Amino acid sequence: MYKIVKKEILAPNTIYLKAEAPEIAQKAKPGQFVILRVDEVGERFPLSLAGWDEDGGTLEILFLIMGRSTMKLSALEEGDCIMDIVGPLGRPTEIVSYGNILSVCSTFGIGPTLPLVKALKEKGNKVVSVMEARDKTCLFWEDRLKVVSDATHIVLGDGSRGKHRRVSEFITEYLKSGNKVDRVFAFGRIFMMIECSRATKPFGIKTIVALTPIMVDGTGMCGCCRVSVGGETKFTCVDGPEFDGHLVDWELLIKRKRAYLREEALAFDLWQPYNLRQLAELSGLSKRASIV
Amino acid sequence: MKMSEKPKLNLNRVPIPKQEPATRRSNFNEVALGYNDEQALEEASRCIDCKKAGCKGGCPVNIDIPEFIKAIRAGNMPEAVRILKSKNSLPGICGRVCPQETQCEMTCNLAKKGGPIAIGRLERYVADWERDHPEIAEQQKERISFNGQKVAVVGSGPAGLTCAFDLAKLGYKVVIFEALHIAGGVLVYGIPEFRLPKAIVQGEVDYVQSLGVELKLNYVIGKIATVDELLENGFSAVFLSPGAGAPMFLNVPGENLSGIYSANEFLTRTNLMKAYRFPEYDTPIQVGKRVAVFGAGNVAMDASRCALRLGAEEVYIIYRRSKAEMPARLEERENAEEEGVIFKLLTNPSRFIDDERGRVKAVELYEMALGEPDESGRPRPIRKPGSDFIMEIDTAIPALGTRPNPIIPSTTKGLELTKWGTILTDEASGQTSRKKIWCGGDMATGAATVISAMGAARRAATDIDKYLRGSTE
Numbered sequence: 001m002y003k004i005v006k007k008e009i010l011a012p013n014t015i016y017l018k019a020e021a022p023e024i025a026q027k028a029k030p031g032q033f034v035i036l037r038v039d040e041v042g043e044r045f046p047l048s049l050a051g052w053d054e055d056g057g058t059l060e061i062l063f064l065i066m067g068r069s070t071m072k073l074s075a076l077e078e079g080d081c082i083m084d085i086v087g088p089l090g091r092p093t094e095i096v097s098y099g100n101i102l103s104v105c106s107t108f109g110i111g112p113t114l115p116l117v118k119a120l121k122e123k124g125n126k127v128v129s130v131m132e133a134r135d136k137t138c139l140f141w142e143d144r145l146k147v148v149s150d151a152t153h154i155v156l157g158d159g160s161r162g163k164h165r166r167v168s169e170f171i172t173e174y175l176k177s178g179n180k181v182d183r184v185f186a187f188g189r190i191f192m193m194i195e196c197s198r199a200t201k202p203f204g205i206k207t208i209v210a211l212t213p214i215m216v217d218g219t220g221m222c223g224c225c226r227v228s229v230g231g232e233t234k235f236t237c238v239d240g241p242e243f244d245g246h247l248v249d250w251e252l253l254i255k256r257k258r259a260y261l262r263e264e265a266l267a268f269d270l271w272q273p274y275n276l277r278q279l280a281e282l283s284g285l286s287k288r289a290s291i292v
Numbered sequence: 293m294k295m296s297e298k299p300k301l302n303l304n305r306v307p308i309p310k311q312e313p314a315t316r317r318s319n320f321n322e323v324a325l326g327y328n329d330e331q332a333l334e335e336a337s338r339c340i341d342c343k344k345a346g347c348k349g350g351c352p353v354n355i356d357i358p359e360f361i362k363a364i365r366a367g368n369m370p371e372a373v374r375i376l377k378s379k380n381s382l383p384g385i386c387g388r389v390c391p392q393e394t395q396c397e398m399t400c401n402l403a404k405k406g407g408p409i410a411i412g413r414l415e416r417y418v419a420d421w422e423r424d425h426p427e428i429a430e431q432q433k434e435r436i437s438f439n440g441q442k443v444a445v446v447g448s449g450p451a452g453l454t455c456a457f458d459l460a461k462l463g464y465k466v467v468i469f470e471a472l473h474i475a476g477g478v479l480v481y482g483i484p485e486f487r488l489p490k491a492i493v494q495g496e497v498d499y500v501q502s503l504g505v506e507l508k509l510n511y512v513i514g515k516i517a518t519v520d521e522l523l524e525n526g527f528s529a530v531f532l533s534p535g536a537g538a539p540m541f542l543n544v545p546g547e548n549l550s551g552i553y554s555a556n557e558f559l560t561r562t563n564l565m566k567a568y569r570f571p572e573y574d575t576p577i578q579v580g581k582r583v584a585v586f587g588a589g590n591v592a593m594d595a596s597r598c599a600l601r602l603g604a605e606e607v608y609i610i611y612r613r614s615k616a617e618m619p620a621r622l623e624e625r626e627n628a629e630e631e632g633v634i635f636k637l638l639t640n641p642s643r644f645i646d647d648e649r650g651r652v653k654a655v656e657l658y659e660m661a662l663g664e665p666d667e668s669g670r671p672r673p674i675r676k677p678g679s680d681f682i683m684e685i686d687t688a689i690p691a692l693g694t695r696p697n698p699i700i701p702s703t704t705k706g707l708e709l710t711k712w713g714t715i716l717t718d719e720a721s722g723q724t725s726r727k728k729i730w731c732g733g734d735m736a737t738g739a740a741t742v743i744s745a746m747g748a749a750r751r752a753a754t755d756i757d758k759y760l761r762g763s764t765e
Contacts, residue, residue, distance in 0.1 A: 023516055037473055043565060043574040044473075068574055084473040086510040216565070216575075217481075219471050219512055220697050222557035223539045226548055233548060235538070238699065252548055255650025259550035263576035270571055 001081035005058060010140040011133075013065040014108055015074045016050070022057030024087045030116040031093030031210065031242055034059065035218040037084035038072045045069050046215045046237075048187070049088065050111030059085070062111035068267040089218045090241045093208070095119045099182035102174070102205075103149070104130045104167055104196050109188020110141050112210060116185060117148045126150050128179075132167045132192060136160060168195040175203045183208065186245060190254065197245030209245040211236050213256055228252050303407030306335040313630040317600045320485045320568055323627060324388070332417040336364040339409050342401050347411060350399035352747030353454075355379045357396055357411055364414060370428050372418045377432070380415075381457035381500060382450065382746065384423065384492045387416025389483060390743045391621050423495055429502075436504060439463035441760055444527040446513045446700070449477020451533035451733030451745035453500050458753035460503040464760075467527075469511040474564065477535050479742070481564040482556070484594050486601070490563075514699035519707075523728055529756045532715065532724070533733040533749060537697030542586060542690050546644030551578060551652040555587070555595045555691035562598045580686020581605045584655055586641060588618040592691035593625060596633045599687065607633050608683075612640040612660050612673045638662070638673065642680065644688060654684045693739050704729070714738055722752025730756055 006018035024034065033046045051060035065074050076082065093116055101120055105113040110131060117127050129149035133139040135158040146152045155164045164170040175181060184207040186196040193209040200207045213225040213236050220238035227236055228249035234240060309325040310316075316323050327335065339361045347357040356375050363372035376383045392398075392412035400408035422428055443459050445452045448470040456466040474480050476493045501507055513519060513534070522530050539554035541547050553561075558577070561567040565575035583599040585592050588611040599607045609628070611618060614637050618625060629635070638660040647653035659679035662671035696713040708716040708725035716725050717736040724731050732748035734740060 027516055041566075041573045084510050086471065086473070086512060088515055089512065216557060216560055217472065219699065220538050221481075221536075222560050223541070223554040224557045228548060233541070238538075238697075252650070256548070256550055258650070260576050260578070263570065263578075267571050267574060267576070 001083060002085045003081050004076055004078055007076070007078050010062070011107060011138045014062070014138070014140070015065065015070075016060065016062050017073070017076075018058050018060050019082055019085065020057055021059045021085050021087075024085065025052040025054050025057050025059055028052040028059065028088040029092035030095060030119045031112065032088035032090050033218075033241060034061070034085050034087030035089060035215065036061075036069075036073065036082055036086075038069060038076070039083050042072065042083065043069055044084075044216055044218065046089070046212065046218060046241075048112040048210065048212075048241075049115070051115055059087075060111070062108055064108050067264045068270075071268065086218060089237060091239070093119070093185075093242060095123055097123050098125055100180050101125050101127045102130065102171070102181045102184045103127055104132070104171070104184065104186040104188075104192070106132050106167075106188030106192040107134075107138050107140070109186075109192070109210075110145060112187050113185070114141075114144060114148060116187070117145070121148060121150075128181075129153070130155060130167055130170055132188075133157065166195060167192055168199040171196060171199040175200070175205070181205050184245075185209075190250070190257070193245060194250050197248070197250075201246050207245040208242050209248065210241045211243060211248065211253060212241070213253060214259070227256075301340065301402070301405065301407075302338045303402065303405055305338075305407055305410050306331045306413075308410070308413050313632070316486065317597075317631040318603075320601055322489050323486050326420055327413055327417045332364060332414060333367075335410050336361050336414060338402070338407075339365070340402070344401075346399035346401050346403075347396040347409070350396040352395065352743050353380050353750055355396075355415075360418060361409065361411075361414060364418065369418065369421050369425075370432070373422045373428055374432055376415065376418050377422075380746075381454055382496045383415050384419035384496055385450070385479060385488060386743055386746070387412050387414075387419050388488050388492070389741075390415075391741055393622065395743065419492075423492070429499065433502070434461065436461060437463055438465055438504070441465065441528045442467065442526050443756060443760075444469065444522045444530045445533065446519070446530065447471070447477055447533040447535055447733070448475035448497070448507065449479060449533060449535050449733060449745065450742040451749040452477065452531070453497065454746040454749035455531045455533065455732065455753045455756075456505045457500050457503065458750055459756065460500070460505045462753075462757050464757075465504070465506075467506045467508060469513050469517075470507065470509050471512045471534075472564065473509055475507055475509065477533075481560045482591070482594070484559065484563050484598050486597070487594065512699065514703040519700065519704040519729060528760055529728050529730065531722070531749070531752055531756065532700060532729065532731040532735060533745070534697060534700055534735050536694040536734040536739055538695045540690070540692045540695055542641060542692065544641055544643050546646060546652070547690075549644055549646055549652040550650050551580070551686060552644060552688045552690070555585070555591045555689055556694065558595050558689050559591070559598065562602065568598075568602055577602060578687065579604045582683075582685045583607045583687045583689065584610050584641075584683065584685045585689045585691055586610050587691035587693070588613075588620055588635075589691065589693070590620050590624055591693075592689075593620045593628045593633075595689045595691050597628055597631060599689070600631055600633065604687070608636050608685075609633055610636045610639050610641065610657065612638065613670060614638055614662060617670045640673070640675070645682070652685060652688055654682050655688060656680060656682050694734070696735055696738075700735070712738060719748075720751060721755035722748055723755060728759075 008016040050062040132155040215225045225236035230247035360375040397408040445468045539556040566573040567577035579602040583604045585596045645654040659676045660673040663674045666672040715731045722730040730752040733745035
């Protein structure tokens with residue numbers, strides 16, 4: 001059991017949790033993820049690590065409420081426990097001296113981005129960060145990004161800040177105006193990662209994306225997370241999660257991510273918050289999500 | 293002794309009661325129901341207690357088979373339990389999933405006459421009797437004194453549990469590191485509930501823990517700690533039994549479409565994550581009406597029988613060779629056939645066809661003919677020209693075996709591998725190319741049986757003990 005020591009609601013449907021997992025915290029590196037299982041009947045699902053504290057023995061995660069599992073996770077409060085956390089999984093990001101880096105993230109992608117940017121800076125890279133959000137209600141941690149980056153740009157989908165509405169527009173203009181970029185990292189929403197990859201391709205700048213397919217075991221045993229990169233089948237959990245965005249078969253990834261839409265809708269519907277509360281009352285349990 | 297007094301050989305094996313095929317194909321309850329007391333006694337009475345007991349030599353863990361059968365016959369069940377458990381920590385599991393027909397029952401002297409003793413069923417009977425009489429285990433519990441040395445076991449499948457059991461009995465402090473959230477390895481994620489109830493596995497895991505073995509779940513060795521870190525942090529030896537690893541696919545176009553599961557994924561969702569109880573359990577699985585399973589080993593049988601129970605109307609086993617070459621146990625094949633699995637032999641896939649929304653809709657197949665024997669000694673299947681045809685399916689499950697998982701080899705320096713990527717291991721001792729590291733199970737041999745993994749683990753435990761005693765003396 002892994003105790004939650006801090007919880008924050010950062011933006012609509014966006015939750016931040018800090019949980020005790022001292023041994024994982026000792027080993028975690030930028031780019032890695034954990035697999036969680038919220039309760040006895042829960043499914044196994046991956047989340048990127050948004051931070052870790054070796055001395056405090058804690059992990060941080062940041063997620064959007066998307067379905068039943070993330071809904072259950074969001075229903076846990078400080079002092080409650082997550083049943084299982086396995087990690088750190090996946091290959092860490094290759095942190096070397098690249099030179100000039102453009103780091104792009106969409107809202108929840110700022111989780112894995114912050115430790116990445118910090119590590120890249122420590123290696124002497126110059127990092128310019130771009131963060132996209134739908135509008136200012138969905139924007140958070142801008143200050144944290146500013147602290148670790150050499151420069152920070154915000155792109156809001158409603159056009160309420162700056163002149164761009166999409167990261168791709170920003171990137172294209174940034175590169176056209178002669179800014180030198182040696183490597184791009186894009187973490188977050190899948191369509192944002194596609195956009196970034198398309199925008200950087202004409203300039204021939206290698207763009208690293210972190211893929212988030214459906215996973216089960218997370219250790220290379222089942223092949224559920226297979227993706228096609230440069231025509232080759234790869235397992236995201238052991239070969240990734242980071243790949244060259246110019247080589248990823250995005251259409252396949254999207255289709256595989258959507259394979260269980262019907263089941264997800266059914267499961268989510270059965271676990272809407274009021275159902276959760278009602279079940280809790282009926283079975284005489286606390287608000288803990290461990291209701292069978 | 294006069295000829296007339298010689299007891300007549302009884303060659304009629306007592307059949308094991310089973311759920312009817314029509315009933316069992318729609319539930320996940322155990323298929324074979326086990327002997328009752330009368331049936332067990334009758335079967336045990338057929339044993340002629342021969343001087344040169346062939347059965348013993350056929351058992352990879354050397355169970356004293358004639359003695360435990362004798363105890364059943366004498367009605368001394370606690371003694372039968374004691375004999376069995378002195379050599380086998382997992383009798384409830386072995387009695388159910390061991391391929392006895394190629395081991396102890398093959399070397400039983402009555403096998404030549406066509407009616408070997410049903411040793412596996414009797415083993416299961418004794419194990420189940422013990423489960424119903426927990427006080428016996430308590431009485432028989434040996435007093436173990438801790439000898440001050442710690443051994444790490446990586447993986448809690450059949451090999452890991454056996455090695456832990458043996459070493460714990462010798463006084464070592466054993467810690468098992470398991471990557472998943474439940475102990476048991478392939479016994480929980482792979483073998484289905486209807487063949488091996490998970491409560492039985494849990495019972496055997498509890499027993500191993502009752503010997504003082506510590507179990508650490510959610511520990512991926514190679515990630516949270518490396519093998520070398522275990523050795524640096526107080527463990528005198530490490531036994532590696534991480535299991536089979538990465539699933540193999542067919543390498544034909546369209547294989548990444550949704551609705552195509554590796555057998556590992558299909559079985560893990562079903563057994564470990566209990567997808568057959570979705571939405572009560574959160575993990576979903578999609579089966580549809582027509583399912584094609586590729587391959588004909590035990591895993592393929594398990595997957596096809598799970599698919600039936602998940603509601604599929606037609607389940608096909610598609611295999612490129614003929615029935616004679618099928619690697620599955622005869623019993624599993626018969627069970628599958630009885631339940632209505634359809635065998636499409638001498639058939640091979642060439643590609644999967646999309647429904648244009650990313651899901652598999654059909655598979656293109658072609659027929660094979662058998663030619664000259666290949667390097668495996670089996671007739672080589674040859675493609676029949678012009679035999680291509682299309683079969684509509686909702687789900688495809690390649691069950692083609694596994695490749696070794698690279699996590700441990702890639703994080704442990706100096707560990708020599710074979711050309712197949714398994715860890716190079718001395719067969720007699722389980723010793724790897726590195727001191728203080730042993731290996732057993734599928735990671736050493738490639739995919740094999742539960743009992744052969746247990747046999748390898750036992751040999752490794754003996755060698756670890758020998759090494760550690762030598763190093764302290």
